Amino acid sequence: MQEIAGTSNKILEVDLATGSFTVGEISEKDRRDYLGGKGLGLKLLYDRLKVGIDPLSEENMIAFMPGVLMGTGAPCSGRFEAITKSPLTGIMVTASCGGPFGMALKTSGWDALIIKGKAKKPSYLYIDSKGAQLRDANKLWGKDTQETQTLLEKEGSGAVAIGPAGENLVRFANLCSGHRFLGRGGMGAVFGSKNLKAVVAKGGEYKIVPVNKKKFEKARKNLNAYINRNSITSGAYRNFGTNANVNLSNAAWILPVRNFTGGSHGEAHKISGETIAEKFNTKYHTCKPCSILCGHKGQFAGKERSVPEYETTGLMGSNLEIFDPVALAELNEICTRMGMDTISTGGTLAWAMEATEKGLFKSNLKFGSTENVAQTLKDIAYMRGIGKELAMGSRWLSKKYGGEDFAMHVKGLELAAYDPRGCIGHGLSYAVANRGACHLSTSLFTLESYFGMASPNAKRGKATMVKFFENVYAAMNSLHICHFTAFAVFLEPPLVKLTPVPMLKLMVQNLTPVALAVMDISLWPELWSGVTGKRLGMLGFKKIGERIHVLERYMNTREGISKKDDTLPVRLLSEPRKCDHTGKVVPLEWMLKRYYKVRKFDKNGIPTDRLLKRLGIEKK
Amino acid sequence: MIIPGYYEYCCRVKTIAGHKALEKIPSELARMKAQKPMIITDKGVAGAGLIKIVQSAIKSTKGFKTSVAAVYDNVPPDSELTIVREAAKIYRTKGCDAIIAVGGGSVLDTAKGVNILVSLGGDELMHYAGAGAVKQKLKPMIAVPTTSGTGSEMTLVAVIADHSRSVKLPFVSYFLLPDVAILDSRMTKTLPPALTSSTAMDALTHACEAYTCMAKNPVSDATALEAIRLIASNVLNVVKNPNDMEGRLALANGSALAGMAFSNSMVGMVHMLGHATGGVCGVPHGVCMSIFLPYGLEYNLHRSGELTAELLLPLAGPEVYAATPKNVRALKAIEHIRKLNEELHQATGGRHARFLKEIIGRDGTQMVPKEKLPDIARTAMRDASQFYNPEDLDFNDCMMVLENAWEGTPLNLKKIKKGGKGMKF
């Protein structure tokens, strides 16, 4: 087997209209400036995409980027990134996934796959080291995500596919690889619009070896040790999956209840990770390779099903007031097979339920009732009946039917399962996150509500925190390594580990820039330089993160995003919750002003020319 | 445009204009949830066959259940309490639910009185007399003016005489405004030329004074300017060709617009003198207006000259306006009004009076003998319109203006006592 030292740096560009492909090389400069994964993918699309195109037109492109660490055996590195223009939000969307397709693509010798154009008939794409082949997908069309992958099993070691939802252009349809997803932003619809059912990669043709083995091994060992020591990564998540968040969120009043009208619920324990693990005999069901092992499956009423992730539990469970784990697992299974994002689906259903209650919209959905929900999910996937409109997402629905105040989305992307009225810094993060209401751009709720390292109600310092974590996570997603390694990387180094939490809180809240500057995150850049053999320090790593974030922001501002879009649903800004006697809402305006300032954006939220120049982003 | 420091404007009347506007009555009534209107009018209007037009228009409109439940046509030229009571009684016995007033000022006043009684109950109008005593929505009321001039369909005042105690009861409330005013060209078609000219000049006066007096405001200016343009460009044509329906409609529109303007921005010395002349000598209102208008503008020249100059454009058209140097435009406007009077005088065969001495009553005598002028001046000094006039007037000033207007000579501008230049708003 051939070896690739570090990265292959080869781009495979496929034009579906003709089935032809070209092979290109990623420039040295881009690799240095954008690391790989998310950052590099954005840069490649920045060079190729025209401004103002319709995301569902053939002009749109989708890029798949296996991470730099992929295949090297670094902990939790089995992830790849996809980047495209979202049909749900109309701006750039990036998503990360731990399915087998990443490894297959990387070991076929490609560091980037860019798909453009539109196939004349339903097809799927076969990829090996020689290039790409467009194949007829007649027998696959109409099959769900799991069936499709089973049918493609023989052709390659990893595939990414859409279900019926993607074929029917449901705006929040996702891409499925294995049983993991490129969830948000409706990438499935982009596939559907291109008549592309799946991409399968042969894989196993190359072996990836790090350039600087010694350095890499050292960093790998350290990170593994951290992960196995950290209470979240080696405890809560390993045992109960992300659903361990349910109890934490419920206690911190950030669990969405009844379309974000409440922050906690007495029955929430019924769907918590702990309860599910105990009742349904769960087993691991994870990405590969992985050291955290957060994915689980269990026996639900005699059927083996994936345990819903926290976001699914939050948005399709407590947010719809459904507290039945079996029903939840079934709904999760339907979304899995149809290929739909559970967060957006849950958010849209919650809107529909509330709008029905208020008389704005006609449907047979009701809070707290599982009746009709399963049927509605299928209707959405097949664009039948009311599903035809629900499939457009809550922004579109609320613009058509009214109810914009309780359409819980930012920039069109539905909110994840953390109510920012209980963690206002996270509210700012939702408002300014590049892809919409994204919980992963900073994950500030962990700091504010779970670990108590920042005050959830203080406005001060939040702008700086949001900027710092956005940068770091943007860089992290370019390595590309699992988001949850951040728990280990941030919490386990001696400085943080040994300082008492109240002291930490005091530091983070009052001396934010200093406290964040001394955080030791050097493991991530070390892994990267181990694999590529190039030098990269912590400062460089953060700067690259900033560059990636600002580039994405700049691409979005070219599409018309500005301050007017950096906002939260009216409900979060003006409606206090019943559970919260202090009547808190998110003081967004105050924080936003400071955020723009620390970000060096102008008052309207547009990156200044000086900033772009400093980061070396060429204006187009 | 002048935006005064403070003003109030209100015109709550829905205006419907057109050659077939009457046909809208049923739908308007339906909008107000009424279908059994009572028509109030006077003998003159009924005699001219106008009520028949209204009734057939209501009947011919399909899709509505509207039926006229009663017609009361006994309104005298001076509205009075007993008549109001009588009409209210008929309204109640016939079970009506709306009022249509067809006619001029007295008909409208009577209808407003009836409306107070039937909406608020009782037989005693006295309780509701005065400013703002009526404080709730009354029954639907539609006004159909039959002269294009008075603009009384736009006013919130009603004056009803109580002959038993020989007092005049004033009623002032926004709820007295009719809900709808219908301007239909058929209603004014039969108006004789002399009456057409005097009512049109009446409306023109409303508009001119509204534009040049103290309480002017941008909204009333808007309507005043359009009113002047409509009236000045159409009145002569209509007087010459009484069947010019477009012209008739334009006049009706102009008069309604003028009504909107003057009921909000009030009027000045032209009305002050006009009211007095009418009161003392019984001269029709419109006739006095056309005579006094140029004098009023002339008297106030040092105060409102610039505004008067602006009136030249709608009065005489752009050609004249452009050809006139800036500093004499005001004088030109006054001259134009005099010329208009002159032309109307000729077009009506001398029946449109140019000066006070030319006003001839039905019995052929002179209605305003010169010795009555002091009386008129004294009465004028107790008329409220003077407070809206840009320049102060005392008895002697009134006399000077009256004497000139009697003779038909222009004012001697030097003799006017000037309190200052320009106006404060």
Added chain:
Amino acid sequence: MRSQSEYGFFYQPKIMSGVAAMENIPVELDGFNARHPFVITSKEISSSGLAKKFVKALYDSNTIIGALYDDVPAYAGIGLIRELAQFLRDRGCDSIIAIGTGSVVDAAKGINIIVSTGKDVLEFEGNNAVLGHLKPFVVVPTATIAPYDLTGCAAIEGKEIISDYLFPDIIAIDTRMIRGCCSDSMRATALVSLTQALEAFLSPQSNHLTDAYASMALRIIAEHIVKAVKRPRNKKTCLAMANAATVSAAAFHNQLPGPVHSLGMALSKLTGHLPGLCMGALLPAALKLRSKKKEPFRSDLLLAVGGADRYAESAENDRANKGEAALMNLISSIPGIPQGLSSLKVPRHTAEEAIALAAKKEPALKKQDLEEIISMAL
């Protein structure tokens, strides 16, 4: 010319404009037999101290404010409106005062419908709903007042309710309340006024009555718009612009909305830009389309925009062209006016959605025209 068989005109509000206008509210409410108003406004207005000024203005009167609800957000949903209606009932108020613009006024209209008719707002969706007389309703506008707010239309949850009964009964434009905050908001506001006045003026259904109001609104706007945008805190220009909005509301309510207004509203909804900016970006295109289609402008456009002297001096057949030129000149002289939709970064597919939305809402508009306007503005 315009020979319709009949046309209507209606403008319900009593306008009180200028110094100490708010002090007159108690007297006017008393005329409606109302002494217990329910006041709603938005957080921005109350935090900038304007709500306090309002309360002070009511000192020494018999008017007891039932509640001053100052949390109306920029989007007032049906849920909030229902809750506020219940609140009003519980407090036993007999009238409504809205301080502000946009969502505050719409919410007040919605509340009024619920408490006066006893039915829900959504039952009245559509044109000319028969509402019957509602409770006395006062609007105290602030700087961002657009004509739309002062008409008998209410936009609630994206649905439009149009009725003569929905007009405010009293509009109190007070010099203390209408000073603008910044050029940006003033520009957006002024452009809405300009668009609505202009479209009412140029509408093929225009009549004498609406003409009077529309041309006056245009005159005031033409005189003050540039200054208002340059110096948004100048009391006099703010008063003038608020007056212009009020006057053009009278014309706007009695005319069908034109293409620029409809498209602007639709675009604003889809992109989140202020409606005024969208309209400003579309306005030149719409005017160009008009001259391309050889639909002559009215000659008195010049009178309204260019002033009496220029109008009178021009030759008769030249006036329409000069009017158009004057108008274009005026629009381009507004500082910071968006240059076409591209400066607002509106992509074509969004613009196409806006066309569909506008065409659906106003079936009287020709879809072809809308498409041409959009493609010219892009």
Added chain:
Amino acid sequence: MINYNNYPEIKPGKKLLKRIYVATMLFVFGRAFQAVSRVDRSAKEEFAQMPDDFVLDFCVVPNGPHMIVGKDGKGRITYLGWNPAGKKITLAMRIKNIEAAMRMFMFLESSCVATSRDRLIVDGDLPTACNVLHIMDLLEVLLLPKFAAKLGVKRYPKWSQLSPLRKWTSRLLTYVRLIA
């Protein structure tokens, strides 16, 4: 859910200083009415035109202050105090609010501007109201120095209307009567 307690009822406050000022001015004007009716020729003429049962209530709505002036049994004008209770008012002139009254009595708005700004509601016989306003104008001319009176009236009387001799005698006598 709306927390009703956050939005309490607001009772109107008081503007005490302004009330005191307006009340004082009304008192002076009331006394001056009485005084001028006995000294000035043209004022006498105006009063003569008024009906015999004339009682004027000049006030600020809704809570006062008031100024009541009327004809007594002998047809003489007298100041009847500040309490309208129990008096048969034939002519009410109401200023719509205290702020408007302040503007009038601080001469920010002359009486004619105030009238044209609709600050006054007149309830009763209009011709009599005209007489009252004439007298008010006269009082301003007599009581105030020329520069101040000029702000209040439309046209400061010329020599031909009011000779300095008459003006000064009337002014002096009115002041004497006012204080005495």
